[in-house]
Amino acid sequence: MKLWVVLCMALLWVELQNGACQQVKRRKDVGENRIRPGGKRFKARPTKPKDGGVKVQSLLTQVLDKGRFLRLGPSITMTPGRSMELRCKGNSIGWSYPAYLDTFNDSRLSIKPSDKYSQLILTSPSAADTGPYSCWVIVCDGPECERDHDRTYASYIYFTDKDNFFVPSPVHFEIVYLRPDRPAVVPCRVTNPQAKVSLHREVPPEEILANGTQLTYDPTKGFVLQNPSPEHQGVFYCRAVTKGTPQISSKYQLLYVEVPSGPPFVSLDASPKSVGGGDSINVTCTVLGEPEVDVSFTWFYPGQGRRPVHIQTSWRLVDRGMSHTTRITRSVLTLEDMETIDFGNYICKAKNQNGETIVATTIVSK
Numbered sequence: 448m449k450l451w452v453v454l455c456m457a458l459l460w461v462e463l464q465n466g467a468c469q470q471v472k473r474r475k476d477v478g479e480n481r482i483r484p485g486g487k488r489f490k491a492r493p494t495k496p497k498d499g500g501v502k503v504q505s506l507l508t509q510v511l512d513k514g515r516f517l518r519l520g521p522s523i524t525m526t527p528g529r530s531m532e533l534r535c536k537g538n539s540i541g542w543s544y545p546a547y548l549d550t551f552n553d554s555r556l557s558i559k560p561s562d563k564y565s566q567l568i569l570t571s572p573s574a575a576d577t578g579p580y581s582c583w584v585i586v587c588d589g590p591e592c593e594r595d596h597d598r599t600y601a602s603y604i605y606f607t608d609k610d611n612f613f614v615p616s617p618v619h620f621e622i623v624y625l626r627p628d629r630p631a632v633v634p635c636r637v638t639n640p641q642a643k644v645s646l647h648r649e650v651p652p653e654e655i656l657a658n659g660t661q662l663t664y665d666p667t668k669g670f671v672l673q674n675p676s677p678e679h680q681g682v683f684y685c686r687a688v689t690k691g692t693p694q695i696s697s698k699y700q701l702l703y704v705e706v707p708s709g710p711p712f713v714s715l716d717a718s719p720k721s722v723g724g725g726d727s728i729n730v731t732c733t734v735l736g737e738p739e740v741d742v743s744f745t746w747f748y749p750g751q752g753r754r755p756v757h758i759q760t761s762w763r764l765v766d767r768g769m770s771h772t773t774r775i776t777r778s779v780l781t782l783e784d785m786e787t788i789d790f791g792n793y794i795c796k797a798k799n800q801n802g803e804t805i806v807a808t809t810i811v812s813k
């Protein structure tokens with residue numbers, strides 16, 4: 448009965464003699480040293496090969512079952528549904544992940560820092576979580592902290608889903624703006640990097656062939672059009688094929704725009720042009736600009752703080768012919784029952800990401 452125990456002991460003894468156990472132990476020691484950064488030791492960075500040579504190993508790992516770790520390379524394919532745990536070594540770590548997870552304030556995502564590493568957990572990942580995940584070491588000099596660009600590790604993670612060849616988008620019909628001065632991207636990203644993807648125009652139905660220069664496909668971005676022009680406008684979709692099965696993406700409306708980027712182009716109008724006491728007036732501040740550029744307005748007027756006004760802001764897209772699209776953003780200030788203090792200068796300040804423009808008009812009593 449006890450024979451097998453004796454046998455095992457004997458085997459173990461042989462193993463020990465061979466140094467197998469010591470080897471295992473030594474390897475463990477090395478590992479422990481590596482994950483003990485402890486403040487100062489962090490700065491005394493191990494000699495980094497500057498002249499090529501050995502590649503810097505990523506500190507971004509995936510925790511597999513049974514405590515095994517997988518160092519993540521530039522991209523990796525994972526199975527949806529199974530919780531993902533990533534770790535990044537260091538006592539002060541920053542993370543980035545697909546913006547989608549923040550937009551929807553997803554409770555599936557959690558980040559837990561600890562002394563030795565930071566942990567990112569994403570429960571029940573799905574095709575929509577496909578995207579770039581990265582971590583970096585935060586270095587602090589007193590109160591000022593910044594990201595160490597040399598120690599930033601990234602991996603593009605595909606959650607390959609046989610029902611979703613394309614990364615689902617929250618919108619079913621996306622608008623892609625084509626500009627003469629920059630490449631445009633039709634963002635049909637795939638969940639399987641091996642999928643064969645093609646771009647198609649809806650009317651007239653035709654496939655647009657990627658030819659490596661003007662049109663290229665990048666599974667992490669989509670189709671990239673190097674030099675968009677008005678003839679690339681229209682409704683498009685992508686088609687992906689994996690293992691002989693095709694699937695099509697949501698649709699994309701490609702619109703050509705040719706509006707210079709800069710501070711808002713503003714005009715200010717009062718209607719009616721001439722008012723008397725007791726009349727009502729609308730003062731309209733109009734901005735013509737690029738379709739996706741938001742504009743905010745600030746008003747200054749004679750009765751500010753003393754008189755009730757109604758301000759309404761709205762915008763719409765207008766096809767301006769010649770296949771160009773413009774966004775018209777308006778702010779209308781309405782004043783009813785004009786009083787003496789209401790006459791004077793009405794100033795509209797319109798602001799976008801590129802700057803601000805101030806325009807004024809004077810309302811005089813008729």
Ligand SMILES: *[C@@H]1O[C@H](CO)[C@@H](O)[C@H](O)[C@H]1NC(C)=O
Pocket residue numbers: 552
């Ligand atoms: C997002 O989640 C945080 C923490 O759970 C919560 O405090 C916050 O109100 C949420 N924001 C939105 C917009 O749901």
Ligand SMILES: *[C@@H]1O[C@H](CO)[C@@H](O)[C@H](O)[C@H]1NC(C)=O
Pocket residue numbers: 655656657658660661662
């Ligand atoms: C590549 O494709 C684009 C878009 O269809 C086309 O405009 C361009 O002429 C093509 N270039 C070559 C070298 O075939």
Ligand SMILES: *[C@@H]1O[C@H](CO)[C@@H](O)[C@H](O)[C@H]1NC(C)=O
Pocket residue numbers: 718719727728729781
């Ligand atoms: C001001 O604009 C509103 C909404 O467009 C309109 O109903 C109203 O008649 C206008 N008032 C004047 C005085 O133009």
